Amino acid sequence: MQKKFVIGTRSSKLALQQSQLVQKKLQQLAPEFEFEIKKISTEGDRKRNKQLSELATSGLFIRDLEIALLTGKIDLAVHSFKDLPTILPEQLKIGGIIERANPLDVLAGSTQKLADLPPGARLGTGSLRRKSQLLAYRPDLKIIPIRGNIETRLNKIKEVNLAGVILAAAGLERLNLTEEITEYISPGICLPAARQGAIAVEIKKDSKQLQELLKAAEDEQIAIPVWAEQQFLKKMNAGCHAPLACYARLEAEQLVITAAAAALDGSNLIRQQKILENYTLTTAVNTAVQLAEEMMAAGAEQLIAAVRK
Numbered sequence: 001m002q003k004k005f006v007i008g009t010r011s012s013k014l015a016l017q018q019s020q021l022v023q024k025k026l027q028q029l030a031p032e033f034e035f036e037i038k039k040i041s042t043e044g045d046r047k048r049n050k051q052l053s054e055l056a057t058s059g060l061f062i063r064d065l066e067i068a069l070l071t072g073k074i075d076l077a078v079h080s081f082k083d084l085p086t087i088l089p090e091q092l093k094i095g096g097i098i099e100r101a102n103p104l105d106v107l108a109g110s111t112q113k114l115a116d117l118p119p120g121a122r123l124g125t126g127s128l129r130r131k132s133q134l135l136a137y138r139p140d141l142k143i144i145p146i147r148g149n150i151e152t153r154l155n156k157i158k159e160v161n162l163a164g165v166i167l168a169a170a171g172l173e174r175l176n177l178t179e180e181i182t183e184y185i186s187p188g189i190c191l192p193a194a195r196q197g198a199i200a201v202e203i204k205k206d207s208k209q210l211q212e213l214l215k216a217a218e219d220e221q222i223a224i225p226v227w228a229e230q231q232f233l234k235k236m237n238a239g240c241h242a243p244l245a246c247y248a249r250l251e252a253e254q255l256v257i258t259a260a261a262a263a264l265d266g267s268n269l270i271r272q273q274k275i276l277e278n279y280t281l282t283t284a285v286n287t288a289v290q291l292a293e294e295m296m297a298a299g300a301e302q303l304i305a306a307v308r309k
């Protein structure tokens with residue numbers, strides 16, 4: 001029986017914070033085990049095992065963490081679920097969804113709320129999902145593409161003279177930067193990305209001990225809506241770079257799932273919602289798949305394909 005587990009993490013502040021949260025949760029649940037955090041560098045030894053890197057087809061950093069998992073350097077990989085592709089390498093799986101912070105997008109670093117910004121105000125975001133929905137709401141806005149980690153993006157406000165930036169509430173809350181939040185943007189204006197704010201822990205499929213632990217750490221009230229969003233995205237065959245949004249929330253006995261897709265210039269926006277009574281994981285996921293089918297029937301595929309290339 002394994003007594004010590006290594007948690008692999010990216011080395012960004014946000015990634016470390018999320019990994020510490022997972023470490024704390026698991027440590028509380030299983031005080032008899034040791035959970036150590038290990039930073040995995042982006043450079044890594046990516047090219048050392050060609051077969052493994054071919055298996056892990058995802059983004060560069062995710063791939064390094066997955067290679068570390070597959071080669072036994074780490075036992076768990078902590079990710080912002082939003083950034084993960086919907087299809088994982090054959091030997092890996094999501095062992096559990098640990099916590100979801102506020103799933104909404106925010107306007108940050110602005111002196112005015114979104115509705116009060118002057119015509120032509122410059123807002124920073126690198127996300128096509130945010131850009132397209134914001135333009136559908138206010139075609140006059142100037143959307144300036146920005147990249148980098150959260151603090152880098154906040155710094156862009158002064159550097160390139162922006163009225164504010166659009167970010168995930170989750171990142172700012174986890175980094176204790178909530179004082180930068182001007183406004184939580186209504187999901188009726190900017191629907192969040194599928195899985196936004198949720199932390200996913202990836203493990204090897206044969207890690208029985210860890211699987212049990214992570215199941216015990218999971219709260220199904222949190223996990224069910226997130227799995228529904230994941231299944232929606234998978235059915236749409238899209239990732240976090242598409243101008244596509246999906247947000248599921250529990251309201252009493254109901255699961256409410258909303259999806260949106262928009263043309264990049266905001267000239268067209270498709271929005272659909274489904275409400276499920278007395279949800280279970282299975283019915284939630286099935287409803288999400290139906291929602292994806294309705295979105296496609298309404299023409300969402302063309303909007304997504306416009307930027308897929």
Ligand SMILES: NCc1[nH]cc(CCC(=O)O)c1CC(=O)O
Nearest residue numbers: 080082167168170171196197198
């Ligand atoms: N792709 C960037 C990214 N990936 C995860 C987060 C933090 C929020 C989350 O955990 O979903 C962010 C920043 C942002 O979207 O503003």
